[in-house]
Amino acid sequence: MKKDNLKSVCEQKNFEEIFNKHSNSLRNYIYYKCGNTQQAEDIVQESYIKLWDNCNKIIFEKSKSFLYTVANNRFLNEVAHKKVVLQHQKTNVNRDKTNLTPEFILEEKEFYIKLKKAIADLPEKQREVFLLSRIDKKKYIEISEIVGVSVKAIEKRMSKALFTLKDKIGKV
Structure with a gap:
């Protein structure tokens, strides 16, 4: 066995290494899914708490995968509530605009x-790949590791x- 296979997630230095290595990209990944920085940070924190609680069961090399899975599942549990909040915000759009340049405003x-x-x-799946690539400047291979699919699948997404964005907004 390699020496790395003997690393324990329960050791503080190893846990800190995992945190320092993955927390920012995990937060960004969840942020791209939910669009709320605070919610993303909360989900990441809860994911690390769950990692710590289960540190004896998690292999060090699988900790990244565990974190992304936990965070994604936590996000999915909050989706229904988030949709209600977003729908409520949509209906309360501020309709009071100035008339300085109505054509421009429109x-x-x-x-x-x-x-x-x-x-x-x-x-x-396409949205998260698009945002990870264009906003977070991740390479396709990094995205494939985060999402858990092949690079070819990332390229296709x-x-x-x-193509969809060009079709919908490219005709401006």
Whole structure:
């Protein structure tokens, strides 16, 4: 066996190593799924707590996978509540606008709505790959490790996402 196979997640230095290595990318991954920084940070914190609680059961090399799985499952548990909150926010859009440049305001609002809707309408898998690549500047191989699929699958998801976005907002 390799020496690394003997590392225990329960040792503080190893746990800190896992935290320092994965916490930022895990937070960004969850942020891209939920769109709320505080919620993403809470989910990441809960994931690390669960890792600590189960440290005797987790192999050091599998800790990253465990964290992403726990965080994703926690996010999925909060999706129903998040949808209700977002729907409520949509209905309470501030409709009080100035009349300084009504055409510009209208065009800007329409474009913003079109862009936001186009990204939101992407299937979840395409949206997360698109945001991880374009916003977080992750390489396809890193995204494939995070998401747990092949690089080819990531390339296909990105291609489909770009095609869909171009089709929906490229005609501006």
